[in-house]
Amino acid sequence: MLATTVIQNGAKKEHTMLVLHGVFGRGRNWSSVAKQVVARRPDWALHLVDLRLHGDSLAMTPPHTIRAAASDLVALTEAQELTIDGVLGHSLGGKVALALADAWQDRPLQVWLIDSTPEVRAPAGDAWDMLGRVRSLAPAFASREEAIGALEASGCSRGVAGWMATNLEARDGKLVWRLDFDAIESLLRDFYAADLWHVLESPSSRHDIQIVKAEESETLSAPAVERLTAATQASDHVHLHHVPGGHWLNTDNPSALVDLLSALL
Structure with a gap:
């Protein structure tokens, strides 16, 4: 079972979001942002997840893939009887969030991609x-x-x-x-190989997808940004935000993330 840390503000919680870190990270990397968000939005509880092979979720069986990581989340929510209203993923976690959204096409869901990419690319970066x-x-x-x-x-x-x-x-x-x-190399190779464009270009009518591009990061290639921009023009369910800062926006520009999340959740 995946390890989690729950950030909430008192008993007013009405909605639940999973927060997924990037490679080599862990859920608590997002503690500061999460605490600021729930202070402004006490109707939300944020569950900071340690993804497979990370943090306190080390003992996971192969295959180590993006879809396996999404399946871990399904198992977690079922075991804890959670109703999930949103999922936020940074970098590697963003692609896991897209895979989860793909599995939950029929559920109402907010999806937040923080400087992550749906595209296929050669291992690099x-x-x-x-x-x-x-x-x-x-x-x-x-x-x-x-x-x-x-x-x-x-x-x-x-x-x-x-x-x-x-x-x-x-x-x-x-x-x-x-x-x-x-094992992490296996997961990373699958991250680079997984094509999840269809989740953004043919979005579920029950999903609201917020994509955050870090302006000083090259995680999203120029062609990918063009394609994402086209997706926002084709659907009211997909939105693209450009935020100053580098790839690790949770430390580079946390106030911008907190403002966006607090306003749009």
């Missing part, structure tokens, strides 16, 4: 580069600072290195990675 970096490093470290220094030396910024180092755990007097990078 920051997440793919990070996979190569961690594999090039020693398998264990004497301290968190040693790990951060090694990541910085491999090309990471200090901030990204510190964030990635949250995936270390103590074992036999050393710090080692908690993550199964071979």
